[in-house]
Amino acid sequence: MNFLSDNIVGASVPVLEALMRANDGAMPAYGGDDITRRIKARFAEVFEREVAVFLVTTGTAANALALSSIVPPYGLCMCHKEAHVIDDECGAPEFFMHGAKLAGLPGVGSKLTATAVSAYLEGLPKAIKQMPPKALTISQVTESGLVYGLDEIAALSAVCKAHGLSFHMDGARFANALVTLGCTPAEMTWKRGVDILSFGATKNGCLMAEAIVVFNPTLAEGLDYRCKRAGQVISKGRLIAAQLEGYFANDHWYDNARHANRLAKLLGDGLSQLPGVRLGWPVEANEVFPILPAALNRALKEQGVLYHPWTDGSLPANERVGEGEALVRFVVSFATREEDIRRVLDIARSASARQAAE
Numbered sequence: 431m432n433f434l435s436d437n438i439v440g441a442s443v444p445v446l447e448a449l450m451r452a453n454d455g456a457m458p459a460y461g462g463d464d465i466t467r468r469i470k471a472r473f474a475e476v477f478e479r480e481v482a483v484f485l486v487t488t489g490t491a492a493n494a495l496a497l498s499s500i501v502p503p504y505g506l507c508m509c510h511k512e513a514h515v516i517d518d519e520c521g522a523p524e525f526f527m528h529g530a531k532l533a534g535l536p537g538v539g540s541k542l543t544a545t546a547v548s549a550y551l552e553g554l555p556k557a558i559k560q561m562p563p564k565a566l567t568i569s570q571v572t573e574s575g576l577v578y579g580l581d582e583i584a585a586l587s588a589v590c591k592a593h594g595l596s597f598h599m600d601g602a603r604f605a606n607a608l609v610t611l612g613c614t615p616a617e618m619t620w621k622r623g624v625d626i627l628s629f630g631a632t633k634n635g636c637l638m639a640e641a642i643v644v645f646n647p648t649l650a651e652g653l654d655y656r657c658k659r660a661g662q663v664i665s666k667g668r669l670i671a672a673q674l675e676g677y678f679a680n681d682h683w684y685d686n687a688r689h690a691n692r693l694a695k696l697l698g699d700g701l702s703q704l705p706g707v708r709l710g711w712p713v714e715a716n717e718v719f720p721i722l723p724a725a726l727n728r729a730l731k732e733q734g735v736l737y738h739p740w741t742d743g744s745l746p747a748n749e750r751v752g753e754g755e756a757l758v759r760f761v762v763s764f765a766t767r768e769e770d771i772r773r774v775l776d777i778a779r780s781a782s783a784r785q786a787a788e
């Protein structure tokens with residue numbers, strides 16, 4: 431039973447079927463094909479407005495290229511201190527921003543607040559020796575599995591507007607956040623002031639398909655060339671576009687995300703009922719972060735349940751991981767089966783009962 435991430439499974443069947451349909455015959459390369467044209471129009475429908483769309487193959491590429499288009503080489507881009515862009519992309523954003531820096535700010539649940547960002551900006555020295563702030567990036571879902579509410583996004587966007595900053599959203603788990611909020615893609619992004627989005631689809635069913643979606647047209651200028659320089663103008667681009675066609679068709683992406691979120695809730699509810707177990711953060715999307723007693727952690731591992739240890743750096747102030755306890759992360763995907771969740775819970779319940787009896 432593998433809960434290491436939502437990218438440890440393959441692609442979902444409708445995505446693979448769409449790929450097979452797109453496989454036959456010859457079509458223009460490098461995105462000049464009809465499927466790519468269709469998917470760009472589909473993004474405009476999904477977001478209820480004209481958008482510039484650049485298809486790429488990884489979330490790291492989407493983030494690094496999106497940020498490079500909004501931050502000049504001398505600029506500063508704020509993010510949470512545990513954000514994927516600063517912690518897990520091997521410096522790709524800074525590499526593609528050609529010298530610009532990421533500034534990691536603290537915040538409970540890996541979330542930034544408008545108050546914290548404002549205070550940070552007010553405290554920055556405004557001298558030629560200091561890099562000027564140019565952008566803010568947030569992860570939706572956050573690295574602690576939380577979902578920014580629409581008001582929180584709007585408040586961060588207001589701070590960006592007041593300081594002349596661009597606003598980027600890393601939507602690696604975009605659909606999981608969307609179904610939690612029950613809003614439209616437009617409401618979660620440009621209607622709340624997001625300028626540019628890394629639209630993730632790989633974790634939620636695609637084989638390898640992500641998109642940079644640009645709402646502010648001036649930011650799209652030259653992004654096609656940036657993508658090409660990064661090796662992200664795919665010669666068989668139709669096969670990236672086809673994955674997204676399968677992903678969007680019949681609301682498949684919503685179904686996948688709803689399934690993963692529902693099972694994550696089931697897992698979180700079940701684990702948190704066990705003696706000595708509590709959740710580091712509430713389950714708001716498809717990730718569960720229990721704090722486990724040492725013996726339970728050991729028992730789960732012995733039974734072959736796979737998950738990652740996690741950092742306690744943005745736990746709430748009144749929470750801490752005690753001696754011998756472990757904060758860990760379970761990620762549930764579109765392909766996780768309900769029986770897998772029930773099995774893990776059975777293992778955990780029996781281990782807890784055994785330990786209570788000893």
Ligand SMILES: Cc1ncc(COP(=O)(O)O)c(C=O)c1O
Pocket residue numbers: 487488489490491493514515569572573600602632
């Ligand atoms: C928050 C976040 N952003 C972006 C990514 C995308 O990374 P990758 O380059 O592995 O597709 C991930 C994947 O783990 C992620 O969790």
